[in-house]
Amino acid sequence: MKFDRITIEPGKMNGQPCMRGMRLTVWRVLDIVATYRTRERWLADYPELEEEDVEQALRFAANALDEAWLDEATQQSVAQA
Numbered sequence: 768m769k770f771d772r773i774t775i776e777p778g779k780m781n782g783q784p785c786m787r788g789m790r791l792t793v794w795r796v797l798d799i800v801a802t803y804r805t806r807e808r809w810l811a812d813y814p815e816l817e818e819e820d821v822e823q824a825l826r827f828a829a830n831a832l833d834e835a836w837l838d839e840a841t842q843q844s845v846a847q848a
Contacts, residue, residue, distance in 0.1 A: 768830055772823045784827065786820045796824040 774788045784793040791813070800821055803809040809816065 768826065770823055770827050772820055773827055786816070786824065789815060791816065793824045793827055796821060797828055800825070 772787050773784050773793060774786075775782060775784050776788070779785060779788075780790055780792055785791055786793065786796060796816065799809050799813060799816070803812070806818075
């Protein structure tokens, strides 16, 4: 899966995944989407945030959760063997 809008720079935001090199983390984008009731509201407060940023942040988080779940399931299988 391609995440061309998500950047990770060790010297920026403690190396957290950010949107397009900005100081806007993927975590913050997810929080914005969860907190604001409408797209118009978050666009008004975060005009630098684009629809594609939100879509990629959601896919990135889903991908990370899927990988974390698979890692956990694999560890449990190994521990039971």
